Amino acid sequence: MLAFIIRRLAQALVVIVAMVVLVFFGTHVIGDPVWMMVPGDATQEQIEQVRREFGFDQPAYIQFFRFLGDVMQGEFGRSYVHGESAITLILERMPATMELAFAALVLAVVIGIPLGLFAGLKPDHPLSRGIMAASILGFSLPTFWVGLMLIMLFSVMLGWLPATGQGTTVEIFGIRTSLFTLDGWKHLFLPAVNLALLKVSLVIRLTRSGAREASLQDYVKFARAKGLSPARIVGVHILKNILIPIVTVLGLEFGSLVAFSVVTETIFAWPGMGKLLLEAIQRLDRPLIVAYVMVVVLLFVTINLIVDILYSALDPRVRLTGSQA
């Protein structure tokens, strides 16, 4: 087990270093980092001065090690739109994104698992066919357009829910959150539904195929022969056994929820780090873009690592086949 964890840690480190190299190439070799420092209307002399001051006239490998050193210390320079440290800005906005992604994940599970169980246990029921057809539609729907339609329907036409912002927030342990006010919940609902939509289809499909497989197993037949109630068979025996793959996939998908929140946050004006990234892209605020990329890569690698280790703890086969390769 320890050897497995060490090997996975080493792989994670390789991924991070690879991303640092890629980002370095993107900003220092393809693009000119001087533009990260000077305002758009700087004169030629000012540009040359900054170039010398920050060592951008030095050979690429020396610059790379300096960049690496900065990254290790979490130093990405100042955002030149906000004038503050880029990494601080990202971290300030992170809780709002996490809140949204987490709410979407919970929604996906709460909606997806019951529907998937139904479709898996009664595959020939007309409702099951409807659920599966809807899940194909769910895969096909462009997220951003659904977001617009949700605003159209629930905010503009019906006027039930607010369309933009985070609503009334409460500060808890220094983190602003909308989870503790009714107004906050109202603001959270639409973006969370929007973000959850893609994952609902995924959860339905996973649960359905898991339930179909599990319901043919001997332990289910035995439980039925023992005279257990159907509710208990489904709720305890089947659900328990199909939860492992679902939890694993959802863990991995959490990262993609964070990534997709760029779209959702922009539509619903949700003040998270995705919206910050898009604003940074539109204003070419490169320090902010670089900081965002590194934070998200770190997040991804960490999630993948945790899921891998948990999974191998739950299912020893993963560990064993891994060591042969």
Place this chain on the structure above:
Amino acid sequence: MSTTAPAALAPEQSPFRRFASRFAEDRIAMIGLALLAIIIALAALAPFIAPQNPYDLARVDIMDSRQPPGAVAGEGFKMWLGSDGVGRDLVSGILYGLRISLIVGVLSGVIAATIGLVMGLTAAYAGGRIENFIMRIVDLQLSLPSVLVALILVALMGKGVDKIILALVVVQWAYYARTVRGSALVERRKEYVEAARSLGLSHARTMFRHILPNCLAPVIVIATVQTAHAISLEATLSFLGVGLPQTEPSLGVLIANGFQYMLSGKYWISFFPGLALLVTIVAINLVGDRLRDVLNPRLEK
């Protein structure tokens, strides 16, 4: 599986006809195929059937802007789906937009498939370090969500059709490479490869003329799914304002233009282009779903 069987031994049906009749067994897939054919025809014929050329500034009248569906334009034709913020007829806008969305989606898919095929085949055929190296890049690529990678790439490169195609290629090729490698690994161990090699054929010829044709079935399935994905991703990027410029209004650009008018209840500017996008993606996915069933060797017989 060979398509070059001598005529005398050929079964009554050619493999393609057998495939076509199996595909046609599913009614929903046929509806998808018909829809897709109509959409492609509409996009191809846009300059001839659209009531207005939305690029021609001389024919776009600002007085027609934000008209609801069914209004009559200054030039006298009826705008069935209304008009957008600068007075373009939405039917015409959607037809031209479909064209751009389809071209970008298909072109990026073809380039990505070509790169992926070469990389996947090379990995499977060469093995060892080359395979390890290629597959590590593929793993790295696949572990990051495509929307984020594309967004960052376009952010660094700037706007434009060529740049967005490049970004879509970068996020897609790894799927093809992984798929091709998987099936090429199986094919490589078969006897016909050994036969080809002992006949003295070059590595390149063995790879591309003998192994490649036998790996194409899963690639076709992936290609449908990926094209739908690419079209959706392009629309997303364009909606976010980092994709195609206003001068090349794809469906995503049209939807983005309607966003600002939506809170005042002018739903049609965003609604109809989105509907066109949705129908296109659903049609491709329906065809892809059926292809997966028909081409899957495990389900045959």
